Amino acid sequence: MRDRDNELQLQQQVSRAVETGGALRIVGGNSKAFYGGHCTADVVLNTADHCGVIDYEPSELVITARAGSRVTDIAEILAGHRQMLGFEPPDFAGQATVGGTFACGFSGPRRPFAGSARDFMLGCKIVNGQGQILNFGGRVMKNVAGFDVSRLMVGALGTLGVLLEASLRVLPLPEADLTLAYACTEQKALSKMRQLAGQPWPLSAMAYDGECLRIRLSGAETAVLAAARQLAGDVDQKGDRFWHDLREQRLGFFQLPGPLWRISIAPGAPPLGLAGRGLLDWGGALRWINTDMPAEAIHAVAAAHGGHAIGYRGTDKADWLRLDSGLLGLQQNIRLAFDPLNLFNPGRLFP
Amino acid sequence: MPLPAAFVQQCRALLGVQQVISDPESLRVYECDALSAYRQVPELVVLPESVAQVQVLLKLCNQYGVPVVARGAGTGLSGGSLPVAGGVVLGLSKMKRILAVDPVNCCATLQPGVRNLAISEAARPHGLYYAPDPSSQIACSIGGNVAENAGGVHCLKYGLTVHNVLQIKLVTLDGQLMTLGGSGLDMPGYDVLALAIGSEGLLGVVVEITVRLLPVQPQTQVLLAAFAGVEQAGAAVAAIIADGLMPAGLELMDNAAIRATEAFVHAGYPVDAAAILLCELDGLPEQVAADSRRAIGLLQNNAAVEIRTASDEQERKRFWAGRKAAFPAVGRIASDYYCMDGTIPRKQLAHVLQRIGTMAEACGLSVVNVFHAGDGNLHPLILYDANRAGDFEKAEVLGGQILELCVAVGGTITGEHGVGHEKLGQMCVQFQAAELAQFHRLKQAFDPLGLLNPGKAIPTLHRCAELGRLHVHHGQLPHPELERF
Numbered sequence: 085m086r087d088r089d090n091e092l093q094l095q096q097q098v099s100r101a102v103e104t105g106g107a108l109r110i111v112g113g114n115s116k117a118f119y120g121g122h123c124t125a126d127v128v129l130n131t132a133d134h135c136g137v138i139d140y141e142p143s144e145l146v147i148t149a150r151a152g153s154r155v156t157d158i159a160e161i162l163a164g165h166r167q168m169l170g171f172e173p174p175d176f177a178g179q180a181t182v183g184g185t186f187a188c189g190f191s192g193p194r195r196p197f198a199g200s201a202r203d204f205m206l207g208c209k210i211v212n213g214q215g216q217i218l219n220f221g222g223r224v225m226k227n228v229a230g231f232d233v234s235r236l237m238v239g240a241l242g243t244l245g246v247l248l249e250a251s252l253r254v255l256p257l258p259e260a261d262l263t264l265a266y267a268c269t270e271q272k273a274l275s276k277m278r279q280l281a282g283q284p285w286p287l288s289a290m291a292y293d294g295e296c297l298r299i300r301l302s303g304a305e306t307a308v309l310a311a312a313r314q315l316a317g318d319v320d321q322k323g324d325r326f327w328h329d330l331r332e333q334r335l336g337f338f339q340l341p342g343p344l345w346r347i348s349i350a351p352g353a354p355p356l357g358l359a360g361r362g363l364l365d366w367g368g369a370l371r372w373i374n375t376d377m378p379a380e381a382i383h384a385v386a387a388a389h390g391g392h393a394i395g396y397r398g399t400d401k402a403d404w405l406r407l408d409s410g411l412l413g414l415q416q417n418i419r420l421a422f423d424p425l426n427l428f429n430p431g432r433l434f435p
Numbered sequence: 436m437p438l439p440a441a442f443v444q445q446c447r448a449l450l451g452v453q454q455v456i457s458d459p460e461s462l463r464v465y466e467c468d469a470l471s472a473y474r475q476v477p478e479l480v481v482l483p484e485s486v487a488q489v490q491v492l493l494k495l496c497n498q499y500g501v502p503v504v505a506r507g508a509g510t511g512l513s514g515g516s517l518p519v520a521g522g523v524v525l526g527l528s529k530m531k532r533i534l535a536v537d538p539v540n541c542c543a544t545l546q547p548g549v550r551n552l553a554i555s556e557a558a559r560p561h562g563l564y565y566a567p568d569p570s571s572q573i574a575c576s577i578g579g580n581v582a583e584n585a586g587g588v589h590c591l592k593y594g595l596t597v598h599n600v601l602q603i604k605l606v607t608l609d610g611q612l613m614t615l616g617g618s619g620l621d622m623p624g625y626d627v628l629a630l631a632i633g634s635e636g637l638l639g640v641v642v643e644i645t646v647r648l649l650p651v652q653p654q655t656q657v658l659l660a661a662f663a664g665v666e667q668a669g670a671a672v673a674a675i676i677a678d679g680l681m682p683a684g685l686e687l688m689d690n691a692a693i694r695a696t697e698a699f700v701h702a703g704y705p706v707d708a709a710a711i712l713l714c715e716l717d718g719l720p721e722q723v724a725a726d727s728r729r730a731i732g733l734l735q736n737n738a739a740v741e742i743r744t745a746s747d748e749q750e751r752k753r754f755w756a757g758r759k760a761a762f763p764a765v766g767r768i769a770s771d772y773y774c775m776d777g778t779i780p781r782k783q784l785a786h787v788l789q790r791i792g793t794m795a796e797a798c799g800l801s802v803v804n805v806f807h808a809g810d811g812n813l814h815p816l817i818l819y820d821a822n823r824a825g826d827f828e829k830a831e832v833l834g835g836q837i838l839e840l841c842v843a844v845g846g847t848i849t850g851e852h853g854v855g856h857e858k859l860g861q862m863c864v865q866f867q868a869a870e871l872a873q874f875h876r877l878k879q880a881f882d883p884l885g886l887l888n889p890g891k892a893i894p895t896l897h898r899c900a901e902l903g904r905l906h907v908h909h910g911q912l913p914h915p916e917l918e919r920f
Contacts, residue, residue: 143677144780166679195620202626203598216869224778225810226595226850228584228633229858229865230893231874235597235629239621256679259725278539282562284650286719307722348619352539369620390602390618407624410611415624417880422873433624 085157087136089150091217091248097129098246098427099215107430110242112152112181116188120241122401123432129246131183138249139223142167146206146223148251151183158182162254170198170255174332183247189239192331193289193300196281196351196366202238204253210237210245213423223251236418242429244422258288258302262312263323266297270355270364273297277367278352285311289327292364293337298326330365337363340374343399345382347371349391356385372396379403402435436521438478442499446481446523449491454529456480465524468511469571472773472827473856477504477518484529486604486612486642492525493640494610502889505636507547507579510571512774513855515583515635519889525640527578533557534643540618542601544645547578551585554646563648566593569851570759581641584633586851588684588758589715591809595851597632599647605631605639608882613639630877635853636888638881652717655683656727657754660739661708665689668710669784671737672808675714676781678733680726684715685809686758689788692765692805692816693757699764702757705741712739712808713758761805762816769801769818773830777841778850781811787844791815794836798829812850813841839864854892862892863899871896 101108107125111117112132135152142165149158155175162168172192173185186208191200207221221227221234237244266276273292280287280299288302298320301308312319320326329335338344340361347356351368360375375382379395383406386393395404407415416434419426447455456462457479466474483489496503502522509516518524531548538561543554551572554565568587569575575585581603584596593599602616616628631638662668668687675682688696690709697704704711712734716726727744734742745751757764765772779787788804795802795817803816815837819830838848838861848854848861862871874893878885 141780141782143673144782145676146780165677189621189626199594199598200621202629203594212873216873218867218870218873220870222778222845222847224780224846224850226586226590226778226807226812227847228595228851228853229847229849229862230854230870231637231877232584232597232629232633233873233877236626238629239624239626244625256681259679282538282541282650284562284652284719286722303718304722304725306725307719310719310721348617348621350540350618352537353618366620392617392619392623394623405623410613411615411624411627414607414613414627414881418625418627418630418877421876421880 085136085153085161088133089136090134094129094131094134094246094248095211095215095217098211101427102213102215102425105425107427110187110246110429112184113154113176113179115176115179116184116190118397119188120432121404121435124430131246132181134248137161144223145225145254146251147254148223148249149182150249151181151247153182154178155180155182155185163257166257167254168257169204169252171195171201171204172331173201176332182250186238186247186250187240187242193291193327193365196369197288198255202235205234205238205250206253207251208234208237208247209249210247212245213425213427217248221251225253241433243419243433244428246428260303260305260308261288261324262301262308263320263326264299264301264312264315264317265320266317267295268297270294270362273364274352274355274368281351281367285315290367291330293335294361294363298323300327335363337361337372337374342374342376343395344397345373345375345399346394346396347373347382347386347391349386349389353389353391358382358385404435405433438501438521438523439499442495442501443479445495446479446492449488450481450483454482454484456482465506465518465526468506468509468514468516470512470514470855470857473514473517475518475520477524478521480524480526482526482529486606489525489606489640489642490610490612493606493608496523496886497608497610497884500884500886502886504888505582505640507576507582508550508574510575511579511583511855512776512852513849513857515853515855515888515891517856527576530642531576536561538563541648542645543648544643545577546643547576547641549577551575551577551580558648559651562651564651565646566599566649567596570762577644577646578641581632581644582634582636583853584851586807586812588686588807590807591685592681592683593649597629600628600632600644601647602645603628603631603641604643606642607639608884608887612642616645633853635855635892637878637892638887654720654723655715655717655751656723657745657751658714658716658727658730658734659743659754660712660714660734661705661741662710662712662738663708663740665710665788666785667738668712669781671712671734671739672784673781674733674737675730676809678729680730682714682730682809683717684713685807686713687711687804687806687808688758688761689804691801691803692761695768695803696757696761696764699767700756700760702753704757708740713754758805765803765816765818769820771819771821771827773817773819773834775813775815775817775834775837776849776852777838777846778810778812779841779844779846781808783844783846784808784811787813787840790840791837794833798833800829800833807850810850811846835861856891859894859898860902862894863902868896868899871899
């Protein structure tokens with residue numbers, strides 16, 4: 085993979101922005117430009133050329149890479165040592181970068197069982213909104229020195245700082261995977277997923293596509309086969325393809341025209357009854373819905389179940405995210421603590 | 436400085452006289468946490484019983500400018516709940532109800548004073564448990580666990596507190612109740628939940644916690660491997676991880692620790708070994724069988740001189756008994772000990788242990804090593820005698836040197852105990868001035884007056900300058916406007 089250190093140039097561009105007050109639009113692989121609110125900055129800060137692996141030792145279970153490194157390149161290097169990114173992020177046709185993946189905080193089907201993008205973030209180097217290069221966290225598994233700024237960066241959409249490097253925890257690849265499929269209704273799928281989640285099966289994904297519940301078992305081959313025998317169900321020979329396409333958001337469901345919402349909610353919440361087509365991931369804790377319903381109604385349904393909704397794609401940008409006023413005020417204060425001039429991606433997070 | 440009379444009066448009116456402690460005798464109970472080398476008697480202790488009372492108390496502190504230190508069970512090892520002179524201690528011990536155990540969503544909602552172990556006990560009838568298990572789990576509270584991002588022996592596989600909490604309710608200094616997280620697996624906007632966990636009481640007071648529960652694994656196996664040298668034990672740890680095994684626990688004890696615990700609990704440890712590894716594997720029986728075979732092969736290839744497999748539950752408990760009793764066992768051989776908590780890259784294990792031995796010898800103290808080898812989290816126990824003049828000061832210096840060594844080899848000054856009051860000096864070594872300044876700005880976003888656990892966790896630049904430890908980047912002294920000493 086490419087190896088290039090653009091740290092100084094990136095810092096200088098931020099420092100110039102600090103002087104002129106000109107806001108910046110941070111772009112990595114540009115694979116997730118659809119996501120978030122409307123960014124009002126035009127000047128691009130390009131992180132894609134700041135790339136390469138800085139440190140990787142398989143026995144440490146940690147890899148440190150520059151933000152512009154492609155997720156696919158990282159995955160390939162890890163696979164060479166039978167390791168992987170445990171949160172299974174989408175690589176969006178190879179375009180996604182490490183920086184963008186963490187800025188958006190995207191995690192795939194393995195998330196409920198292995199952890200999210202933020203769970204795997206161990207440390208990072210950033211440029212803050214004053215042009216200072218800062219390091220937080222580290223390259224070790226356990227580290228509670230100082231506030232957990234590294235994890236705060238995950239999902240912040242670049243609004244707290246430009247991610248330069250990230251140190252990530254990695255996981256061993258499972259020896260074997262096996263997918264079981266059950267044709268059933270949404271109600272049945274939800275109750276079966278809850279039943280399984282409360283039992284010690286070697287689960288690594290559970291999703292329902294509107295017709296079929298699929299569960300993925302991962303671990304030692306003998307254990308996976310033993311679990312499959314006890315759980316019955318049909319073995320889905322194309323299971324790997326399904327999980328890959330779910331992770332990449334390439335299943336037919338994601339191709340549907342119309343606004344796409346992402347609802348994060350208690351996995352045991354009943355079917356939400358929203359008009360439109362839906363898909364369940366994360367054992368029921370993530371509910372995708374393609375619907376024309378008004379944003380107000382969707383946010384209200386999510387909140388009623390203690391969760392939240394995000395206008396993921398094709399929704400009104402002004403209403404993509406809802407925060408209650410107390411939390412919004414606090415988050416805006418946090419933003420100002422890092423980026424007092426509102427230089428980074430203005431509008432991208434707070435509508 | 437005494438507290439304003441009106442403030443004390445309003446606390447009493449709010450909580451009732453019983454829940455406000457002000458007599459010197461009773462205040463003494465709160466003068467320290469489990470790091471008893473540092474003490475400070477608070478002016479007042481308040482013991483709220485409800486979220487609403489916490490909100491009013493913090494508003495009062497805000498209004499009268501009174502510093503406030505939240506306190507859980509007081510088992511912290513870094514002086515995180517050490518009272519602040521002229522301040523109030525807000526004890527959460529009365530808020531100790533388990534509000535709900537939800538087997539469908541695999542979670543439990545708790546008041547902050549609930550004991551860590553009580554969560555797993557309540558979840559057990561549903562076949563579930565709460566994974567993070569700090570060694571103080573009989574006594575420590577979930578509120579304190581959240582404040583410190585507590586770990587335990589099973590972090591390698593099951594994560595720290597931050598990986599196992601779904602939602603918290605946090606009261607900020609102005610009395611606002613914030614819900615961070617939610618019923619799902621993430622929260623909208625910034626991940627303030629992750630930020631709040633491990634923030635050592637500097638950002639707000641946690642008044643309710645929803646934790647994730649995991650299914651109890653059907654089988655658990657423990658291997659005990661003995662080594663003739665610490666280097667071999669360290670290499671075996673690296674080999675196990677590199678091979679793709681994910682033990683539920685992987686603990687290392689050095690010879691001094693083996694001898695101390697063996698004399699105490701008679702776990703049957705090989706007392707002549709330079710080091711032993713305890714490797715716990717869990718899962719379905721087939722998984723455990725496959726993993727055990729692999730682990731035994733790896734241990735053999737890495738010069739283990741003896742490998743034992745627990746043949747039944749009793750033997751498994753006996754293997755662990757020594758490890759779990761390590762701290763009290765050390766308490767029997769030394770009048771006092773000082774427990775450190777650095778984390779290092781695993782490959783540095785042998786080097787760091789050897790350096791610790793040399794440094795200890797140089798200052799005439801002994802060190803016993805027991806630690807979470809799987810995640811490189813060291814717990815060197817420095818033995819000293821508090822009654823011997825200058826001994827604690829020597830231990831303090833050695834402890835500081837050990838932590839600085841951890842930073843030098845690419846690690847950190849605290850893996851799970853927190854910075855608290857204890858490691859403020861080492862924070863100046865681990866972080867640059869600009870990074871510390873960023874931490875302070877972040878604190879101000881929550882607590883503009885700096886009244887929540889002031890002086891803990893993040894040192895002032897003044898303090899670092901006084902210690903002569905301020906990091907100077909590229910020859911530029913940060914914040915030249917500051918007065919230097």
